[in-house]
Amino acid sequence: MAAFDIIVAGAGPAGSAAARALAINVPELRVAVIAPARGRGRGEVLSPLVQPVLRQLGLWSAFLAQGFAPSHRTLACWEEAGLKASELLLEARGPSWRVDRAAFDEWIAREACGAAERVHAKVCRLEPDADGWSVACDGGQRHTARLVIDATGRARALAHRLGWRTRAQDRLVAAYAEATGCGQSAPELLVEAFEDGWWYTMALDEGRRVFACMTDTDLARGLALNTRDGWRAALAKTQFVCLLAGRIDRLDPPRLIPAGGRYHAITTGDRFLCAGDAASAFDPIWGHGVAKAMRSGLFAAYAASDCLARGNAGALRRYEAWVAREAAVHVAALGEHYGSVSRWAGRPFWQRRHPSSLPLRRIQSGLAPDSIWPLNSMVSGRSVIGFREGLPPWNPFFAAALSRHDRRPFLSTQTPDP
Numbered sequence: 140m141a142a143f144d145i146i147v148a149g150a151g152p153a154g155s156a157a158a159r160a161l162a163i164n165v166p167e168l169r170v171a172v173i174a175p176a177r178g179r180g181r182g183e184v185l186s187p188l189v190q191p192v193l194r195q196l197g198l199w200s201a202f203l204a205q206g207f208a209p210s211h212r213t214l215a216c217w218e219e220a221g222l223k224a225s226e227l228l229l230e231a232r233g234p235s236w237r238v239d240r241a242a243f244d245e246w247i248a249r250e251a252c253g254a255a256e257r258v259h260a261k262v263c264r265l266e267p268d269a270d271g272w273s274v275a276c277d278g279g280q281r282h283t284a285r286l287v288i289d290a291t292g293r294a295r296a297l298a299h300r301l302g303w304r305t306r307a308q309d310r311l312v313a314a315y316a317e318a319t320g321c322g323q324s325a326p327e328l329l330v331e332a333f334e335d336g337w338w339y340t341m342a343l344d345e346g347r348r349v350f351a352c353m354t355d356t357d358l359a360r361g362l363a364l365n366t367r368d369g370w371r372a373a374l375a376k377t378q379f380v381c382l383l384a385g386r387i388d389r390l391d392p393p394r395l396i397p398a399g400g401r402y403h404a405i406t407t408g409d410r411f412l413c414a415g416d417a418a419s420a421f422d423p424i425w426g427h428g429v430a431k432a433m434r435s436g437l438f439a440a441y442a443a444s445d446c447l448a449r450g451n452a453g454a455l456r457r458y459e460a461w462v463a464r465e466a467a468v469h470v471a472a473l474g475e476h477y478g479s480v481s482r483w484a485g486r487p488f489w490q491r492r493h494p495s496s497l498p499l500r501r502i503q504s505g506l507a508p509d510s511i512w513p514l515n516s517m518v519s520g521r522s523v524i525g526f527r528e529g530l531p532p533w534n535p536f537f538a539a540a541l542s543r544h545d546r547r548p549f550l551s552t553q554t555p556d557p
């Protein structure tokens with residue numbers, strides 16, 4: 140058994156950022172990071188907001204050296220049937236980044252957790268003891284800490300054990316599949332709404348592409364999205380994503396991944412904090428999950444060090460209030476974003492997300508209105524939510540494919556020659 144000042148459970152973006160910030164700011168504290176070996180990855184796009192956080196953690200140059208693929212543009216087919224583009228060429232924080240999360244998480248854990256004691260295990264029990272917490276791992280080890288940070292992602296494994304259940308805001312699920320041999324790779328992230336939800340697709344590298352169909356769990360069941368046939372039938376309902384899937388050689392079996400919004404306040408005072416998705420998980424349409432997780436790991440580390448090293452107990456309460464406000468801002472923006480789609484007003488997925496719908500009103504009424512305040516960095520997430528109009532898409536693949544299939548041109552008359 141070892142005694143630590145702080146135990147961070149989880150070594151994803153949130154846990155790693157917390158460990159790194161603790162090592163920088165309070166190197167005198169003894170910190171352990173407890174997490175199992177990383178499971179399967181998935182393709183994700185890191186928003187430009189990762190740059191300021193990685194810089195703050197002193198990891199920006201090391202990140203660039205990894206050679207993750209930049210992406211200077213997002214394409215979306217959302218409110219209307221045509222494609223719109225959001226350019227990142229002039230974005231001060233640079234491009235977004237296409238990453239395989241297994242590789243990114245392995246890198247950040249290696250870089251960020253170096254100064255901490257690394258325990259490769261799962262936390263399976265957590266009990267209060269005289270000076271903080273006693274933590275039991277699945278390998279049988281036991282450790283103690285004065286303060287614990289739960290950064291176990293959507294599992295929220297430690298908070299759950301303490302009886303703090305999250306409130307599900309919706310039942311969004313991703314039917315995620317990786318494919319190889321998809322022909323010419325279009326380097327940008329493509330997001331497309333369809334009658335039962337929305338799709339995203341992105342190239343991970345030459346010849347490997349990810350596709351995810353986002354819908355509600357009951358609708359996913361009805362569409363048989365966990366089968367290749369059901370998944371392909373849903374894909375055929377898209378206008379643009381299906382074009383990129385045209386030349387798939389091999390499709391992995393689709394896997395269903397929970398993706399809905401989750402938040403429930405935790406009243407601290409017990410030297411216990413949640414960071415990243417364990418604190419609040421947002422609908423991936425937000426597009427900033429990893430940046431948000433790292434930022435909250437950083438803030439959780441500040442709160443924890445203020446509490447332990449400087450005796451400032453109010454720091455934990457202020458951190459929780461900040462988490463609550465961020466969740467409120469997200470819900471408000473989400474309502475606007477889904478509310479902008481009226482093409483399938485009669486379909487359950489869109490009805491449930493319309494701003495007048497009961498589930499959304501219930502979420503909003505559960506959050507104090509005065510807690511909705513602008514958070515500079517996350518509100519700039521609207522660059523993903525509100526796409527700039529009128530930019531002619533230059534991607535020759537889309538242009539050629541569209542003319543071949545005689546589909547609607549991009550943004551009416553502005554289609555360039557392929």
Ligand SMILES: Cc1cc2nc3c(=O)[nH]c(=O)nc-3n(C[C@H](O)[C@H](O)[C@H](O)COP(=O)(O)OP(=O)(O)OC[C@H]3O[C@@H](n4cnc5c(N)ncnc54)[C@H](O)[C@@H]3O)c2cc1C
Binds near residue numbers: 150152396426
């Ligand atoms: C389908 C989908 C697509 C997404 N796409 C994007 C995207 O394109 N861009 C983006 O920015 N965000 C995206 N997100 C959101 C993003 O994945 C999350 O917000 C982010 O991973 C949260 O990081 P985290 O560190 O909080 O949690 P996680 O990344 O989930 O890490 C949790 C860590 O805790 C560990 N752990 C779990 N249980 C225990 C335990 N009992 N004890 C110890 N350790 C434990 C895990 O092994 C892991 O190390 C997407 C989410 C989904 C569902």
